[in-house]
Amino acid sequence: MSSKPDITLFFLGASRAIRIAWLLEELQLPFELVASPRASNGLAPEEFKAKIPTKMGKSPVIKDGDIVVQESSAIVEYICETYDTSNHLIPKDPKTRAKVREWIAAAEGTFMLHALAILYARWRIPSAAKEHLPEMESSLSVNVHNDLNWLESELSSPSPSSSGGRTWLVGDDVTAADIMMGFNTEFIFTRKLGVEGGEEWPNVQKWLERVKGREAYKKSVERTGYSL
Ligand SMILES: N[C@@H](CCC(=O)N[C@@H](CS)C(=O)NCC(=O)O)C(=O)O
Structure with a gap:
């Protein structure tokens, strides 16, 4: 288990990425925010996609040290399993x-x-x-x-x-x-x-x-x- 977060959140406006921002605030974890509003066609602007370290270029994505995780559900599980030491967000029972x-x-x-x-x-x-x-x-x-x-x-x-x-x-x-x-x-x-x-x-x-x-x-x- 990594005890020292080094998290960057790639956040597209009006998107599922709010799940991850909320989770990080809930656990009071520090994070760097790389954010962008949507382009006029509703999609992610190309300059923003170029910054996201995945082939899909979708948001949310997190980078934590040397690991990159995409898919909001996988990110939520990764963050909870790594940093929710009291296991209250994904209980053990x-x-x-x-x-x-x-x-x-x-x-x-x-x-x-x-x-x-x-x-x-x-x-x-x-x-x-x-x-x-x-x-x-x-x-x-x-x-x-x-x-x-x-x-x-x-x-x-x-x-x-x-x-x-x-x-x-x-x-x-x-x-x-x-x-x-x-x-x-x-x-x-x-x-x-x-x-x-x-x-x-x-x-x-x-x-x-x-x-x-x-x-x-x-x-x-x-x-x-x-x-x-
Ligand atoms: N199943 C993925 C969906 C990711 C996804 O489709 N993200 C949308 C925003 S909610 C996106 O990045 N859209 C911008 C684009 O396709 O240009 C997840 O849960 O993270």
């Missing part, structure tokens, strides 16, 4: 850990997958087919609704140690589950990706407000200038 890992996997593999299908349809549909976009969005939104219903039901069920609804996704305190899931949930609502139709997810909204009110999250937003 196998059952709690499995639940945290379930959300880490779901953030990209389920929620982002389904939300991005809608965003890519908006971006890429040929103009000759544009009239079919509302129908496409509506059929793709079924997946997003199912995902949010799952999140809503988890947040409505009692946490292991209290009988009320839960404050955080797993257990009584913030874990890597909240840190991974916060971004995609905000992204889905802000970009209106499959959430139209009158259905509401009140516990999801309350949890998202708690995420935004968390001190370490606010610090990460302030330092990076993150805004969706």
